[in-house]
Amino acid sequence: MQGRIVRHRLADRLYHWLIVAAVLTLMGTAFLPILGIKFEWDTIHWVAGLVLAAAVLFHVVRALGWLDVRAMGVGRADLVDVWRRARRLFGRGGPAPGRGGKYLLAQRAYHAYIALALLTMIVTGIMMMTKLDTPFWQRNPYWLPVESWGVVYLIHGYVAMSLITVIMVHIYFAVRPDKWWYLRSMVVGWISRGDYDAHFDPARWPATGEGEAAPGRSGLASGPAE
C-alpha cells in the first residue's frame, strides 16, 4: 500500500457499480420502449427497481453507521473557496482557494441530487407497483384516485428524464483524462499519494497511518488552506 491512499472500500465500490447496473437497466427498460424498441420490459423494470431500493437501503445504513456523513455536507470553507475561485476566474486575484475535502463541491451537489432523485423514484416506483401483480401481492389499481396516480406518474417520469442529463454529465466527468483517477479509484479503491497531496487538504480529509485516509469531511472541519 506504499504510496496509495484508500478512497473507496470494496463494499462502497460494489454498491456504486450495483447502482450503475440497476439504474442503467431501469433507464433502458423505461426509455427504449418509448423510443420504439418494444419488449417485455415491466418485470425487468420492477425487479431492477427492487434491487436499487435494496442497494440504497444498504448504502444509507452503511453511511450512517460506518461512513462520515459530514463528508457530503457543505461548510464555510467550501463557500470561501467558491468565492476565491470566482474572484480568480474573473481576474480579481486574491488568496488561492484551498485544496479540497474528500469530495469536490460538485461531487457533493451531484450526490445530493442523485440521492433525492433515487429516493423519489423508489417511493413513487413502489407506489406504482401496487398496480402490478407480483409474487408478493395482487394488483390494486384503485389504491389511489385516478388524479393522484397521474401526479405519481408525472413525478416518476420527470425525475427519470432528469437522470438522463445528470448521468450524461456524471459519465463525462468520470472519463475526462484529467479526472480519470477518480474513476480508477472507484474501480481499484485507491488514489496515489501524489494525487492526494496535489488535490486534498489533510485537515479536511486526513490520511492516517498505513496509507489509508479517514472517511473524510469536506468543508466542515476547518478553513481552507492558504
Next chain:
Amino acid sequence: MEFVRMSQGIYGQSTIVGAAWDVLPWFAVLGAAIIVLHILAVDVIGRRKRGAAPE
C-alpha cells in the same frame, strides 16, 4: 410541445396521466449542452492561464 399527458375522464373532466415523452430528447440535449460548455470553458481558462504564465 406537450409537457404533461392528459386524458378525458368519463364525465369529460381533464386528468393528468403522466409526463409527456415529447420532452425526453431535451434532457439529452441539455446534458450534451452542459458537456460542450464545460469543454469550451476549460479550453478558454486553459488558454488564459497559459497566456498569463511567465516564460
